[in-house]
Amino acid sequence: MTTVSGYAGGEASNAHYETVESGRTNHAESVQIFFDPAKISYGQILKVFFAVAHDPTQRNRQGPNYGRQYRSMIFYKDTDQERIAEAYIKQLDGAKVFKKLIATEVVPLNGFYPAESYHQTYVKRHPNDPYVVVNSLPKLENLRKQFPQLVRRSTR
Numbered sequence: 001m002t003t004v005s006g007y008a009g010g011e012a013s014n015a016h017y018e019t020v021e022s023g024r025t026n027h028a029e030s031v032q033i034f035f036d037p038a039k040i041s042y043g044q045i046l047k048v049f050f051a052v053a054h055d056p057t058q059r060n061r062q063g064p065n066y067g068r069q070y071r072s073m074i075f076y077k078d079t080d081q082e083r084i085a086e087a088y089i090k091q092l093d094g095a096k097v098f099k100k101l102i103a104t105e106v107v108p109l110n111g112f113y114p115a116e117s118y119h120q121t122y123v124k125r126h127p128n129d130p131y132v133v134v135n136s137l138p139k140l141e142n143l144r145k146q147f148p149q150l151v152r153r154s155t156r
Contacts, residue, residue: 001035006114015113023067032112046088052143057100063135075109
């Protein structure tokens with residue numbers, strides 16, 4: 001599985017950090033995930049997304065960041081992914097896994113635009129950055145605890 005940081009939900013012409021960060025585009029800061037379904041299922045990826053990646057009940061906010069560009073979204077590539085994501089959200093809401101209803105939007109992927117090179121593998125390259133220490137590293141530790149079978153040795 002590999003990931004690419006970037007932007008989705010808006011137009012190619014405004015898929016640049018400074019513009020997206022302003023909140024005046026339709027983009028959400030996103031991660032494109034490339035995976036082999038023989039090694040990890042889409043359902044497992046959704047499980048990590050909802051359990052570790054962020055708080056899916058927050059609207060237009062993730063941790064200390066707020067604005068429309070931080071809304072929780074799942075961009076699906078086909079109707080199977082749409083159906084699975086919608087069913088999983090319904091199941092989580094029905095089981096009251098979270099104190100509030102899930103705010104994650106499920107929308108078709110109409111384009112993904114990779115972020116600038118300085119955004120790629122940011123956590124790995126800047127492990128002492130205060131934002132990374134406070135916000136990202138605890139998520140990685142939580143990932144290692146909850147899903148040790150999914151963590152590659154190189155990230156330990």
